[in-house]
Amino acid sequence: MTLHINASVERWPVDGHFTIARGAKTFVDLLVVAVSDGTYIGQGEGTAIYYRGETAEECLRQIARVTDALAASTAPMARALLQAELPPGAARNALDCALWDLEANQTGQPLWQLIGIKSPPMPxxxxxxxxxxxxxxxxxxxxxxxxxxxxxxxxxxxxxxxxxxxxxxxxxxxxxxxxxxxxxxxxxxxxxxxxxxxxxxxxxxxxxxxxxxxxxxxxxxxxxxxxxxxxxxxxxxxxxxxxxxxxxxxxxxxxxxxxxxxxxxxxxxxxxxxxxxxxxxxxxxxxxxxxxxxxxxxxxxxxxxxxxxxxxxxxxxxxxxxxxxxxxxxxx
Structure with a gap:
């Protein structure tokens, strides 16, 4: 099995404004990752931690650096490798969540069950x-x-x-x-x-x-x-x-x-x-x-x-x- 990883950046407008002590935003750039095994697809999304200097473009480069290293792995193996290959941040988040989603789709289990939650989530x-x-x-x-x-x-x-x-x-x-x-x-x-x-x-x-x-x-x-x-x-x-x-x-x-x-x-x-x-x-x-x-x-x-x-x-x-x-x- 070979994992195919695709990543892109999408720009989404904010409803009005979003202002905090560090500044204001009228849009947000989101990193979107899809991982496929040829049959099933898992998806994840991350938002760059801007106060730590992350950008969506740098997150894309991080994903590109690990694509080959993860390609020959199963979803669980790829998640384990990912923890060492990338630092905490939006890139690892989007890819980690995509791999969890892929495994859930492969096994037919809901994600909540896969991570050990005993009953369906509540509102x-x-x-x-x-x-x-x-x-x-x-x-x-x-x-x-x-x-x-x-x-x-x-x-x-x-x-x-x-x-x-x-x-x-x-x-x-x-x-x-x-x-x-x-x-x-x-x-x-x-x-x-x-x-x-x-x-x-x-x-x-x-x-x-x-x-x-x-x-x-x-x-x-x-x-x-x-x-x-x-x-x-x-x-x-x-x-x-x-x-x-x-x-x-x-x-x-x-x-x-x-x-x-x-x-x-x-x-x-x-x-x-x-x-x-x-x-x-x-x-x-x-x-x-x-x-x-x-x-x-x-x-x-x-x-x-x-x-x-x-x-x-x-x-x-x-x-x-x-x-x-x-x-x-x-x-x-």
Missing amino acids: LETAFTISLGTPDKMHADARTAAEGGYGVLKLKLNGDADRDRVAAVRAGAPKARIIVDANESWGAMDIVAEAEMLKTLGVAMIEQPLPVGQDAALASITSPLPIFADESCHVAADVPRLADLYQGVNIKLDKAGGLTEALALCKAAESAKMDVMVGCMLSTSLAIQASFLVAQTASWVDLDGPALLQNDRPGGFVFADGHLSPATPLTR
Whole structure:
């Protein structure tokens, strides 16, 4: 058997804008990988981790470098080789997920069963992202999201007038649960004082307040809100150094480099008694298929990537009443 690997880059427009502390996006370039054994095909999708210098074009080059090395392998063998051949990132993620999908198609098993989940996945409540903006704009976006059925809102903050933004969102969506993502922008702030104030506004969790490399500062504080690591946590090996600093980790398949490492990271976090959030980059539903399975036991789910684009792939996930579910049941 010979594996044939094809990769391409697709550009998908964002619905409106997507703005965080590091900048704004009006489109996203997605790496799409297909692996065929001549009879069956597996597909995967990755989004370059731009804050680590990845680009979609570099991801294509990474795929090209390993194509020959994986060609003579079975899908499970190719996944094992891939962990050593490529670093964690979008290229390995897209190829790893395509290989899992190929094996599921070859064996006739649903992916959830193949990875050891005991029963068919259930619909999940997902957070909806409110992009960084003026308090008035975030108020309006929060109101629209709440009216659309979203009960969990994730706010992008930047360390400047964040309390005003959160207060505006709370006014726009008074019943919503709120989590905030600082994207490393709170390095000069009193995190405890900020957390205490945000708690009064009903915030339930803070994501990545400090820049990567400054995590040790969290050892000397006691936050009234749980703090989750995002940019500081990519793979399972990161967990031991973070376990005494954070209360949870945000698992993203693009950061981890695929479903294989995401499953290992999930186990490592659970062993360290850390909570798990499963998130995503801007993406279509193709990238969410594997994340949806990892998220089945997560404390927080943030898989709204497809809902932030102007369009999704045909047959993608359904977003309704703040939940996401497959367009067709994952029972095959």
